[in-house]
Amino acid sequence: MQVWLNDLQHLLAHCDAVVLVTVARVEGSAPREPGTKMIVTREDARYTIGGGHLQWKAIETARQVLKDGMRSPRMRRLERFALGPSLGQCCCGAVVLAFERLDVSDLNWVTTLAKRTMQGLSTVRSVSFAPMPDAVMLSDPEPGATDADCLLWDGAGFDESGALLTETIAPRDFQVVLFGAGHVGAALVRVLATLPCHVTWVDERDAAFPAPQLV
Numbered sequence: 563m564q565v566w567l568n569d570l571q572h573l574l575a576h577c578d579a580v581v582l583v584t585v586a587r588v589e590g591s592a593p594r595e596p597g598t599k600m601i602v603t604r605e606d607a608r609y610t611i612g613g614g615h616l617q618w619k620a621i622e623t624a625r626q627v628l629k630d631g632m633r634s635p636r637m638r639r640l641e642r643f644a645l646g647p648s649l650g651q652c653c654c655g656a657v658v659l660a661f662e663r664l665d666v667s668d669l670n671w672v673t674t675l676a677k678r679t680m681q682g683l684s685t686v687r688s689v690s691f692a693p694m695p696d697a698v699m700l701s702d703p704e705p706g707a708t709d710a711d712c713l714l715w716d717g718a719g720f721d722e723s724g725a726l727l728t729e730t731i732a733p734r735d736f737q738v739v740l741f742g743a744g745h746v747g748a749a750l751v752r753v754l755a756t757l758p759c760h761v762t763w764v765d766e767r768d769a770a771f772p773a774p775q776l777v
Contacts, residue, residue: 564731566599567676569608574669578603579631581624582662585611586714586727590655592645597712597729604628616643616657624661631663636695638662640714640725658714660727662689662698671698675731684708684732691725703730738762743770 573580583600585592593612600617601608602624611617623641631637639661646655664672678685678700688699712729738754740747743765754761765771 564599564679564733566601566609567672567679569601570664570672571669571676573601573603574664574666574672577666579628579663579665581627582664583611583620583624584660584662584712584727584729585657586640586660586712587658588655589657592655592657594657596714597710600624602628611657611659616645619643620659623659627661627663635667636663636697638689638691638695640691660689660691660714668698671700674700679731679733682733684710684730687729687731689727691727708732739764741765743767748772 570580570582581602583602585594585596585598588594588596593614593616594610598611599609600611600620602621604625607617607621607624611620620643623639627637627639640658641661642656642658644656675685675687684703686701686703688701690696707730710730710732712727715726715728716724737760739762740750740754741764743763747763747765751761751763763771
């Protein structure tokens with residue numbers, strides 16, 4: 563499962579307003595790829611879109627969206643950051659960040675997306691940035707198009723209010739090879755068991771592995 567979905571569900575279920583920050587487009591060199599997420603609350607920021615001055619500016623912008631969204635439902639915003647000239651970062655490219663204010667009214671689609679991801683299903687999430695935006699839409703991907711991706715369709719330019727963000731949220735099961743079946747290795751395996759990963763556990767001593775649990 564996408565781990566940010568767990569946090570998003572928990573926060574919205576407790577009636578906390580948050581801003582979901584997404585790297586919507588990358589131009590040239592940038593620290594993270596399109597689709598990367600960060601969650602910003604009034605007091606906290608979870609996950610990272612690359613760190614440095616970019617992340618600081620993103621958190622600042624997200625907190626402003628939180629504030630402005632108290633008067634306007636479905637507050638959304640797109641902003642382009644030139645990493646070198648304006649932020650002084652070593653990456654010389656630029657990124658467009660999408661800011662979405664979410665509250666308990668968004669819990670339904672977040673829960674649906676989380677359930678689909680847990681079931682191993684890829685899902686297309688569509689987000690409008692028009693002046694009077696529609697609710698977030700979820701749909702099945704085209705046949706064969708199940709890999710994660712993120713595209714910003716901006717028409718005449720995202721400042722012209724015609725932008726649409728579409729991203730395919732795909733289950734992420736990453737591979738981990740762990741060497742050593744001692745007490746440290748056993749502890750790591752217990753932690754990894756809570757994550758969406760496949761673990762290959764290697765040790766030349768068969769007796770070092772714990773006995774299989776029968777259920």
